[in-house]
Amino acid sequence: MTESKSSENDNAGEKVVLPPSVKKERAKKAKSSSAPVKAASTVNPRWLVPTMLGLMIAGLVYVVVAYLAQMQYPIPGIRNWNLVVGFALMIAGFGLTTRWK
DSSP states (O other): OHHHHHHHHHHTTSOOOOOHHHHHHHHHHHHHHHSOOOOOOOOOOTTHHHHHHHHHHHHHHHHHHHHHTTTOSSSGGGTTHHHHHHHHHHHHHHHHGGGOO
16 A cells, blocks of 8 residues: 555656647637636517417417307307317417526
């Protein structure tokens, strides 16, 4: 155990030569870690929340009206496809929630 310590101490005064590839990697790490990182903008666009909530509420109202009117309204000719329209509005609103910060 004392031999390993003495051998480490013997090499302590010697200069270690690194290959160029290791020097380049260390330089890249030093540059990337020392460069300041700007935080992304955390402000939502003004239109995002009203549009998101509007689409979700409009889809809910659309589906409720379609059920209460027995699929005759809001668009009479498409009957059960009124549900697809209502759910598409709600899904679009939920899709906008992914952009909310």
